[in-house]
Amino acid sequence: LGHHLHYYPSVTSTQNIAHDLARDKASHGTVVMAGEQTKGKGRMKRYWDSKQNAGLWFSTVLRPKSLEPKNATQITLVAAVALAKVMSNYSIPVRIKWPNDLFIGERKLSGILTEMQAEQDQIDYIILGIGINVNHDKNDFDQSIVNQATSLKIYAEEQINLNDLFKSVAKEFELQYERFIEQGFKPIKSEWESYAYKMGExxxxxxxxxxxxxxxxxxxxxxxxxxxxxxxxxxxxxxxxxxx
Ligand code: BTN
The missing domain is CATH 2.30.30.100 (SH3 type barrels.)
Structure with a gap:
Protein backbone atom coordinates (compact mmCIF):
# COMPACT_ATOMS: atom_id res chain seq x y z
CA LEU A 1 0.00 0.00 0.00
CA GLY A 2 1.30 3.39 -0.91
CA HIS A 3 3.89 2.19 -3.43
CA HIS A 4 2.04 4.54 -5.75
CA LEU A 5 1.54 7.59 -3.60
CA HIS A 6 0.13 10.82 -5.00
CA TYR A 7 0.57 13.76 -2.67
CA TYR A 8 -1.26 17.07 -3.12
CA PRO A 9 -0.83 20.11 -0.84
CA SER A 10 -4.49 21.07 -1.27
CA VAL A 11 -7.45 19.30 -2.89
CA THR A 12 -11.25 19.31 -2.63
CA SER A 13 -11.34 15.70 -1.42
CA THR A 14 -8.85 12.88 -1.85
CA GLN A 15 -11.89 10.63 -2.50
CA ASN A 16 -12.63 12.46 -5.76
CA ILE A 17 -9.08 12.15 -7.03
CA ALA A 18 -8.87 8.48 -6.05
CA HIS A 19 -12.11 7.82 -7.98
CA ASP A 20 -10.63 9.53 -11.05
CA LEU A 21 -7.43 7.49 -10.80
CA ALA A 22 -9.36 4.26 -10.27
CA ARG A 23 -11.52 4.92 -13.33
CA ASP A 24 -8.23 5.47 -15.11
CA LYS A 25 -7.10 1.94 -14.10
CA ALA A 26 -4.94 2.84 -11.09
CA SER A 27 -3.65 -0.34 -9.45
CA HIS A 28 -4.63 -1.83 -6.08
CA GLY A 29 -2.92 0.05 -3.27
CA THR A 30 -2.64 3.42 -5.02
CA VAL A 31 -2.85 6.17 -2.39
CA VAL A 32 -3.93 9.80 -2.72
CA MET A 33 -2.91 11.98 0.20
CA ALA A 34 -3.47 15.68 0.83
CA GLY A 35 -2.10 18.39 3.09
CA GLU A 36 -5.58 19.87 3.32
CA GLN A 37 -9.03 19.21 1.89
CA THR A 38 -11.34 22.09 1.14
CA LYS A 39 -14.38 19.82 0.73
CA GLY A 40 -13.51 16.80 2.88
CA LYS A 41 -16.29 14.24 2.83
CA GLY A 42 -17.68 12.38 5.82
CA ARG A 43 -20.26 9.63 5.95
CA MET A 44 -23.87 10.47 5.22
CA LYS A 45 -22.90 13.51 3.14
CA ARG A 46 -21.39 15.27 6.13
CA TYR A 47 -18.43 17.64 5.88
CA TRP A 48 -15.06 16.45 7.17
CA ASP A 49 -12.89 19.17 8.72
CA SER A 50 -9.41 18.64 7.17
CA LYS A 51 -7.10 21.54 7.87
CA GLN A 52 -3.61 22.11 6.52
CA ASN A 53 -1.15 19.48 7.76
CA ALA A 54 -3.17 18.89 10.93
CA GLY A 55 -4.01 15.30 10.14
CA LEU A 56 -3.66 12.36 7.82
CA TRP A 57 -6.14 12.65 4.99
CA PHE A 58 -5.84 9.91 2.41
CA SER A 59 -7.78 7.62 0.11
CA THR A 60 -6.69 4.23 -1.15
CA VAL A 61 -7.78 2.37 -4.27
CA LEU A 62 -8.57 -1.26 -3.43
CA ARG A 63 -9.35 -4.02 -5.91
CA PRO A 64 -10.35 -7.05 -3.85
CA LYS A 65 -10.62 -9.75 -6.51
CA SER A 66 -12.73 -12.36 -4.79
CA LEU A 67 -14.90 -10.20 -2.54
CA GLU A 68 -18.64 -10.00 -3.20
CA PRO A 69 -20.17 -6.51 -3.22
CA LYS A 70 -22.40 -7.38 -0.26
CA ASN A 71 -19.29 -8.00 1.85
CA ALA A 72 -17.57 -4.75 0.94
CA THR A 73 -18.49 -3.14 4.27
CA GLN A 74 -16.22 -5.68 5.95
CA ILE A 75 -13.27 -3.80 4.44
CA THR A 76 -14.24 -0.76 6.51
CA LEU A 77 -14.18 -2.86 9.65
CA VAL A 78 -10.79 -4.29 8.64
CA ALA A 79 -9.48 -0.74 8.33
CA ALA A 80 -10.94 0.23 11.71
CA VAL A 81 -9.18 -2.71 13.37
CA ALA A 82 -5.87 -1.79 11.68
CA LEU A 83 -6.19 1.81 12.89
CA ALA A 84 -7.08 0.71 16.41
CA LYS A 85 -4.00 -1.52 16.50
CA VAL A 86 -1.70 1.28 15.36
CA MET A 87 -3.14 3.62 17.99
CA SER A 88 -2.69 0.97 20.66
CA ASN A 89 0.97 0.72 19.63
CA TYR A 90 1.21 4.46 20.25
CA SER A 91 -0.38 3.81 23.68
CA ILE A 92 -3.54 5.66 22.65
CA PRO A 93 -6.57 3.96 24.24
CA VAL A 94 -9.00 3.97 21.31
CA ARG A 95 -12.38 2.33 20.93
CA ILE A 96 -14.21 1.65 17.68
CA LYS A 97 -17.68 3.12 17.63
CA TRP A 98 -19.84 1.14 15.22
CA PRO A 99 -19.57 1.11 12.35
CA ASN A 100 -16.12 2.62 12.08
CA ASP A 101 -15.35 5.74 14.05
CA LEU A 102 -12.34 5.79 16.34
CA PHE A 103 -12.93 7.41 19.70
CA ILE A 104 -10.75 8.41 22.62
CA GLY A 105 -13.18 8.60 25.53
CA GLU A 106 -16.20 10.49 24.25
CA ARG A 107 -14.36 12.28 21.43
CA LYS A 108 -13.83 11.34 17.82
CA LEU A 109 -10.26 10.87 16.60
CA SER A 110 -10.72 9.31 13.20
CA GLY A 111 -13.30 8.43 10.58
CA ILE A 112 -13.44 6.06 7.65
CA LEU A 113 -15.44 6.46 4.44
CA THR A 114 -15.67 3.63 1.91
CA GLU A 115 -17.17 4.09 -1.51
CA MET A 116 -17.63 1.18 -3.89
CA GLN A 117 -17.89 0.91 -7.63
CA ALA A 118 -19.48 -2.39 -8.60
CA GLU A 119 -21.12 -3.88 -11.66
CA GLN A 120 -23.56 -6.75 -11.27
CA ASP A 121 -21.85 -9.11 -8.84
CA GLN A 122 -18.31 -7.83 -9.34
CA ILE A 123 -16.50 -5.16 -7.38
CA ASP A 124 -14.62 -2.93 -9.78
CA TYR A 125 -12.92 -0.97 -7.03
CA ILE A 126 -13.34 0.40 -3.51
CA ILE A 127 -12.07 3.78 -2.36
CA LEU A 128 -11.13 3.57 1.29
CA GLY A 129 -10.85 7.06 2.77
CA ILE A 130 -9.22 7.56 6.14
CA GLY A 131 -9.07 10.75 8.16
CA ILE A 132 -7.10 10.94 11.40
CA ASN A 133 -6.90 14.07 13.54
CA VAL A 134 -3.22 14.24 14.43
CA ASN A 135 -1.65 17.59 15.27
CA HIS A 136 -4.68 19.74 16.00
CA ASP A 137 -4.71 21.91 19.06
CA LYS A 138 -8.15 22.28 20.57
CA ASN A 139 -8.80 25.58 18.82
CA ASP A 140 -7.97 24.19 15.41
CA PHE A 141 -11.28 22.38 15.08
CA ASP A 142 -14.33 24.01 13.55
CA GLN A 143 -16.59 25.50 16.20
CA SER A 144 -19.33 23.00 15.41
CA ILE A 145 -17.21 19.99 16.38
CA VAL A 146 -14.80 21.41 18.91
CA ASN A 147 -16.54 19.63 21.80
CA GLN A 148 -16.80 16.30 19.99
CA ALA A 149 -13.39 15.95 18.37
CA THR A 150 -9.91 15.23 19.56
CA SER A 151 -6.45 14.68 18.08
CA LEU A 152 -3.43 12.55 18.88
CA LYS A 153 -1.57 15.68 19.93
CA ILE A 154 -4.28 16.76 22.35
CA TYR A 155 -4.17 13.33 23.97
CA ALA A 156 -0.42 12.66 23.86
CA GLU A 157 0.64 16.28 24.42
CA GLU A 158 3.24 16.06 21.69
CA GLN A 159 3.55 16.61 17.97
CA ILE A 160 3.31 13.40 15.94
CA ASN A 161 5.24 12.86 12.71
CA LEU A 162 2.65 12.43 9.95
CA ASN A 163 4.98 10.46 7.72
CA ASP A 164 5.83 7.88 10.40
CA LEU A 165 2.19 7.54 11.32
CA PHE A 166 1.20 6.98 7.71
CA LYS A 167 3.85 4.27 7.35
CA SER A 168 2.57 2.46 10.44
CA VAL A 169 -1.03 2.68 9.26
CA ALA A 170 -0.16 1.48 5.76
CA LYS A 171 1.82 -1.46 7.09
CA GLU A 172 -0.83 -2.53 9.60
CA PHE A 173 -3.63 -2.18 7.09
CA GLU A 174 -1.73 -4.37 4.64
CA LEU A 175 -1.31 -7.06 7.32
CA GLN A 176 -4.97 -7.02 8.32
CA TYR A 177 -6.13 -6.90 4.71
CA GLU A 178 -4.01 -9.93 3.77
CA ARG A 179 -5.37 -11.80 6.77
CA PHE A 180 -8.90 -10.89 5.76
CA ILE A 181 -8.38 -12.07 2.17
CA GLU A 182 -6.75 -15.33 3.33
CA GLN A 183 -8.84 -16.18 6.41
CA GLY A 184 -12.06 -14.30 5.91
CA PHE A 185 -13.85 -12.04 8.34
CA LYS A 186 -13.84 -14.23 11.45
CA PRO A 187 -10.50 -13.18 13.02
CA ILE A 188 -11.25 -9.53 12.24
CA LYS A 189 -14.69 -9.77 13.81
CA SER A 190 -13.39 -10.85 17.20
CA GLU A 191 -10.67 -8.21 17.15
CA TRP A 192 -13.17 -5.58 16.20
CA GLU A 193 -15.32 -6.64 19.15
CA SER A 194 -12.37 -6.41 21.52
CA TYR A 195 -12.04 -2.71 20.63
CA ALA A 196 -15.75 -1.92 20.51
CA TYR A 197 -17.08 1.24 22.13
CA LYS A 198 -19.77 0.64 24.78
CA MET A 199 -19.70 -3.13 24.29
CA GLY A 200 -21.90 -4.85 26.87
CA GLU A 201 -23.64 -1.57 27.71
C1 BTN B 1 -16.66 9.97 8.75
O1 BTN B 1 -16.32 9.77 9.91
O2 BTN B 1 -17.77 10.45 8.49
C2 BTN B 1 -15.68 9.60 7.64
C3 BTN B 1 -14.61 10.61 7.45
C4 BTN B 1 -13.63 10.26 6.35
C5 BTN B 1 -12.62 11.36 6.08
C6 BTN B 1 -11.56 10.97 5.09
S1 BTN B 1 -10.23 12.12 4.99
C7 BTN B 1 -9.61 11.33 3.56
C8 BTN B 1 -10.82 10.98 2.72
N1 BTN B 1 -11.21 12.11 1.89
C9 BTN B 1 -12.41 12.59 2.23
O3 BTN B 1 -12.97 13.56 1.67
N2 BTN B 1 -12.93 11.87 3.24
C10 BTN B 1 -12.03 10.80 3.65
Whole structure:
Protein backbone atom coordinates (compact mmCIF):
# COMPACT_ATOMS: atom_id res chain seq x y z
CA LEU A 1 0.00 0.00 0.00
CA GLY A 2 1.30 3.39 -0.91
CA HIS A 3 3.89 2.19 -3.43
CA HIS A 4 2.04 4.54 -5.75
CA LEU A 5 1.54 7.59 -3.60
CA HIS A 6 0.13 10.82 -5.00
CA TYR A 7 0.57 13.76 -2.67
CA TYR A 8 -1.26 17.07 -3.12
CA PRO A 9 -0.83 20.11 -0.84
CA SER A 10 -4.49 21.07 -1.27
CA VAL A 11 -7.45 19.30 -2.89
CA THR A 12 -11.25 19.31 -2.63
CA SER A 13 -11.34 15.70 -1.42
CA THR A 14 -8.85 12.88 -1.85
CA GLN A 15 -11.89 10.63 -2.50
CA ASN A 16 -12.63 12.46 -5.76
CA ILE A 17 -9.08 12.15 -7.03
CA ALA A 18 -8.87 8.48 -6.05
CA HIS A 19 -12.11 7.82 -7.98
CA ASP A 20 -10.63 9.53 -11.05
CA LEU A 21 -7.43 7.49 -10.80
CA ALA A 22 -9.36 4.26 -10.27
CA ARG A 23 -11.52 4.92 -13.33
CA ASP A 24 -8.23 5.47 -15.11
CA LYS A 25 -7.10 1.94 -14.10
CA ALA A 26 -4.94 2.84 -11.09
CA SER A 27 -3.65 -0.34 -9.45
CA HIS A 28 -4.63 -1.83 -6.08
CA GLY A 29 -2.92 0.05 -3.27
CA THR A 30 -2.64 3.42 -5.02
CA VAL A 31 -2.85 6.17 -2.39
CA VAL A 32 -3.93 9.80 -2.72
CA MET A 33 -2.91 11.98 0.20
CA ALA A 34 -3.47 15.68 0.83
CA GLY A 35 -2.10 18.39 3.09
CA GLU A 36 -5.58 19.87 3.32
CA GLN A 37 -9.03 19.21 1.89
CA THR A 38 -11.34 22.09 1.14
CA LYS A 39 -14.38 19.82 0.73
CA GLY A 40 -13.51 16.80 2.88
CA LYS A 41 -16.29 14.24 2.83
CA GLY A 42 -17.68 12.38 5.82
CA ARG A 43 -20.26 9.63 5.95
CA MET A 44 -23.87 10.47 5.22
CA LYS A 45 -22.90 13.51 3.14
CA ARG A 46 -21.39 15.27 6.13
CA TYR A 47 -18.43 17.64 5.88
CA TRP A 48 -15.06 16.45 7.17
CA ASP A 49 -12.89 19.17 8.72
CA SER A 50 -9.41 18.64 7.17
CA LYS A 51 -7.10 21.54 7.87
CA GLN A 52 -3.61 22.11 6.52
CA ASN A 53 -1.15 19.48 7.76
CA ALA A 54 -3.17 18.89 10.93
CA GLY A 55 -4.01 15.30 10.14
CA LEU A 56 -3.66 12.36 7.82
CA TRP A 57 -6.14 12.65 4.99
CA PHE A 58 -5.84 9.91 2.41
CA SER A 59 -7.78 7.62 0.11
CA THR A 60 -6.69 4.23 -1.15
CA VAL A 61 -7.78 2.37 -4.27
CA LEU A 62 -8.57 -1.26 -3.43
CA ARG A 63 -9.35 -4.02 -5.91
CA PRO A 64 -10.35 -7.05 -3.85
CA LYS A 65 -10.62 -9.75 -6.51
CA SER A 66 -12.73 -12.36 -4.79
CA LEU A 67 -14.90 -10.20 -2.54
CA GLU A 68 -18.64 -10.00 -3.20
CA PRO A 69 -20.17 -6.51 -3.22
CA LYS A 70 -22.40 -7.38 -0.26
CA ASN A 71 -19.29 -8.00 1.85
CA ALA A 72 -17.57 -4.75 0.94
CA THR A 73 -18.49 -3.14 4.27
CA GLN A 74 -16.22 -5.68 5.95
CA ILE A 75 -13.27 -3.80 4.44
CA THR A 76 -14.24 -0.76 6.51
CA LEU A 77 -14.18 -2.86 9.65
CA VAL A 78 -10.79 -4.29 8.64
CA ALA A 79 -9.48 -0.74 8.33
CA ALA A 80 -10.94 0.23 11.71
CA VAL A 81 -9.18 -2.71 13.37
CA ALA A 82 -5.87 -1.79 11.68
CA LEU A 83 -6.19 1.81 12.89
CA ALA A 84 -7.08 0.71 16.41
CA LYS A 85 -4.00 -1.52 16.50
CA VAL A 86 -1.70 1.28 15.36
CA MET A 87 -3.14 3.62 17.99
CA SER A 88 -2.69 0.97 20.66
CA ASN A 89 0.97 0.72 19.63
CA TYR A 90 1.21 4.46 20.25
CA SER A 91 -0.38 3.81 23.68
CA ILE A 92 -3.54 5.66 22.65
CA PRO A 93 -6.57 3.96 24.24
CA VAL A 94 -9.00 3.97 21.31
CA ARG A 95 -12.38 2.33 20.93
CA ILE A 96 -14.21 1.65 17.68
CA LYS A 97 -17.68 3.12 17.63
CA TRP A 98 -19.84 1.14 15.22
CA PRO A 99 -19.57 1.11 12.35
CA ASN A 100 -16.12 2.62 12.08
CA ASP A 101 -15.35 5.74 14.05
CA LEU A 102 -12.34 5.79 16.34
CA PHE A 103 -12.93 7.41 19.70
CA ILE A 104 -10.75 8.41 22.62
CA GLY A 105 -13.18 8.60 25.53
CA GLU A 106 -16.20 10.49 24.25
CA ARG A 107 -14.36 12.28 21.43
CA LYS A 108 -13.83 11.34 17.82
CA LEU A 109 -10.26 10.87 16.60
CA SER A 110 -10.72 9.31 13.20
CA GLY A 111 -13.30 8.43 10.58
CA ILE A 112 -13.44 6.06 7.65
CA LEU A 113 -15.44 6.46 4.44
CA THR A 114 -15.67 3.63 1.91
CA GLU A 115 -17.17 4.09 -1.51
CA MET A 116 -17.63 1.18 -3.89
CA GLN A 117 -17.89 0.91 -7.63
CA ALA A 118 -19.48 -2.39 -8.60
CA GLU A 119 -21.12 -3.88 -11.66
CA GLN A 120 -23.56 -6.75 -11.27
CA ASP A 121 -21.85 -9.11 -8.84
CA GLN A 122 -18.31 -7.83 -9.34
CA ILE A 123 -16.50 -5.16 -7.38
CA ASP A 124 -14.62 -2.93 -9.78
CA TYR A 125 -12.92 -0.97 -7.03
CA ILE A 126 -13.34 0.40 -3.51
CA ILE A 127 -12.07 3.78 -2.36
CA LEU A 128 -11.13 3.57 1.29
CA GLY A 129 -10.85 7.06 2.77
CA ILE A 130 -9.22 7.56 6.14
CA GLY A 131 -9.07 10.75 8.16
CA ILE A 132 -7.10 10.94 11.40
CA ASN A 133 -6.90 14.07 13.54
CA VAL A 134 -3.22 14.24 14.43
CA ASN A 135 -1.65 17.59 15.27
CA HIS A 136 -4.68 19.74 16.00
CA ASP A 137 -4.71 21.91 19.06
CA LYS A 138 -8.15 22.28 20.57
CA ASN A 139 -8.80 25.58 18.82
CA ASP A 140 -7.97 24.19 15.41
CA PHE A 141 -11.28 22.38 15.08
CA ASP A 142 -14.33 24.01 13.55
CA GLN A 143 -16.59 25.50 16.20
CA SER A 144 -19.33 23.00 15.41
CA ILE A 145 -17.21 19.99 16.38
CA VAL A 146 -14.80 21.41 18.91
CA ASN A 147 -16.54 19.63 21.80
CA GLN A 148 -16.80 16.30 19.99
CA ALA A 149 -13.39 15.95 18.37
CA THR A 150 -9.91 15.23 19.56
CA SER A 151 -6.45 14.68 18.08
CA LEU A 152 -3.43 12.55 18.88
CA LYS A 153 -1.57 15.68 19.93
CA ILE A 154 -4.28 16.76 22.35
CA TYR A 155 -4.17 13.33 23.97
CA ALA A 156 -0.42 12.66 23.86
CA GLU A 157 0.64 16.28 24.42
CA GLU A 158 3.24 16.06 21.69
CA GLN A 159 3.55 16.61 17.97
CA ILE A 160 3.31 13.40 15.94
CA ASN A 161 5.24 12.86 12.71
CA LEU A 162 2.65 12.43 9.95
CA ASN A 163 4.98 10.46 7.72
CA ASP A 164 5.83 7.88 10.40
CA LEU A 165 2.19 7.54 11.32
CA PHE A 166 1.20 6.98 7.71
CA LYS A 167 3.85 4.27 7.35
CA SER A 168 2.57 2.46 10.44
CA VAL A 169 -1.03 2.68 9.26
CA ALA A 170 -0.16 1.48 5.76
CA LYS A 171 1.82 -1.46 7.09
CA GLU A 172 -0.83 -2.53 9.60
CA PHE A 173 -3.63 -2.18 7.09
CA GLU A 174 -1.73 -4.37 4.64
CA LEU A 175 -1.31 -7.06 7.32
CA GLN A 176 -4.97 -7.02 8.32
CA TYR A 177 -6.13 -6.90 4.71
CA GLU A 178 -4.01 -9.93 3.77
CA ARG A 179 -5.37 -11.80 6.77
CA PHE A 180 -8.90 -10.89 5.76
CA ILE A 181 -8.38 -12.07 2.17
CA GLU A 182 -6.75 -15.33 3.33
CA GLN A 183 -8.84 -16.18 6.41
CA GLY A 184 -12.06 -14.30 5.91
CA PHE A 185 -13.85 -12.04 8.34
CA LYS A 186 -13.84 -14.23 11.45
CA PRO A 187 -10.50 -13.18 13.02
CA ILE A 188 -11.25 -9.53 12.24
CA LYS A 189 -14.69 -9.77 13.81
CA SER A 190 -13.39 -10.85 17.20
CA GLU A 191 -10.67 -8.21 17.15
CA TRP A 192 -13.17 -5.58 16.20
CA GLU A 193 -15.32 -6.64 19.15
CA SER A 194 -12.37 -6.41 21.52
CA TYR A 195 -12.04 -2.71 20.63
CA ALA A 196 -15.75 -1.92 20.51
CA TYR A 197 -17.08 1.24 22.13
CA LYS A 198 -19.77 0.64 24.78
CA MET A 199 -19.70 -3.13 24.29
CA GLY A 200 -21.90 -4.85 26.87
CA GLU A 201 -23.64 -1.57 27.71
CA UNK A 202 -27.32 -0.71 27.50
CA UNK A 203 -28.19 2.01 25.02
CA UNK A 204 -31.28 3.34 23.30
CA UNK A 205 -31.90 2.40 19.70
CA UNK A 206 -34.39 3.86 17.32
CA UNK A 207 -35.97 1.24 15.08
CA UNK A 208 -39.76 1.10 14.98
CA UNK A 209 -39.94 3.16 18.13
CA UNK A 210 -37.29 3.67 20.78
CA UNK A 211 -36.19 0.79 22.96
CA UNK A 212 -33.35 -0.27 25.22
CA UNK A 213 -30.72 -2.56 23.79
CA UNK A 214 -27.52 -4.10 25.00
CA UNK A 215 -24.57 -4.21 22.60
CA UNK A 216 -23.30 -7.74 22.28
CA UNK A 217 -21.16 -7.82 19.13
CA UNK A 218 -21.14 -7.56 15.38
CA UNK A 219 -22.52 -10.01 12.85
CA UNK A 220 -20.41 -11.57 10.06
CA UNK A 221 -21.86 -9.09 7.61
CA UNK A 222 -20.92 -6.10 9.74
CA UNK A 223 -24.33 -5.42 11.32
CA UNK A 224 -24.44 -4.46 14.98
CA UNK A 225 -25.78 -7.24 17.20
CA UNK A 226 -27.91 -6.19 20.18
CA UNK A 227 -30.36 -7.85 22.55
CA UNK A 228 -33.55 -6.25 23.80
CA UNK A 229 -34.98 -6.39 27.33
CA UNK A 230 -36.64 -9.74 26.57
CA UNK A 231 -33.31 -11.26 25.57
CA UNK A 232 -34.28 -11.26 21.89
CA UNK A 233 -31.40 -10.72 19.44
CA UNK A 234 -31.57 -8.04 16.72
CA UNK A 235 -29.22 -7.04 13.90
CA UNK A 236 -28.99 -3.33 13.19
CA UNK A 237 -27.85 -2.15 9.79
CA UNK A 238 -28.12 1.61 9.86
CA UNK A 239 -27.27 4.38 12.30
CA UNK A 240 -30.18 4.02 14.68
CA UNK A 241 -28.18 3.94 17.88
CA UNK A 242 -28.46 6.78 20.34
CA UNK A 243 -24.94 6.62 21.67
CA UNK A 244 -25.34 9.00 24.54
C1 BTN B 1 -16.66 9.97 8.75
O1 BTN B 1 -16.32 9.77 9.91
O2 BTN B 1 -17.77 10.45 8.49
C2 BTN B 1 -15.68 9.60 7.64
C3 BTN B 1 -14.61 10.61 7.45
C4 BTN B 1 -13.63 10.26 6.35
C5 BTN B 1 -12.62 11.36 6.08
C6 BTN B 1 -11.56 10.97 5.09
S1 BTN B 1 -10.23 12.12 4.99
C7 BTN B 1 -9.61 11.33 3.56
C8 BTN B 1 -10.82 10.98 2.72
N1 BTN B 1 -11.21 12.11 1.89
C9 BTN B 1 -12.41 12.59 2.23
O3 BTN B 1 -12.97 13.56 1.67
N2 BTN B 1 -12.93 11.87 3.24
C10 BTN B 1 -12.03 10.80 3.65
Missing amino acids: WLKVRAQGEWNAKLVGIHEDGALKVIDENGQEHLLYSAEILWS
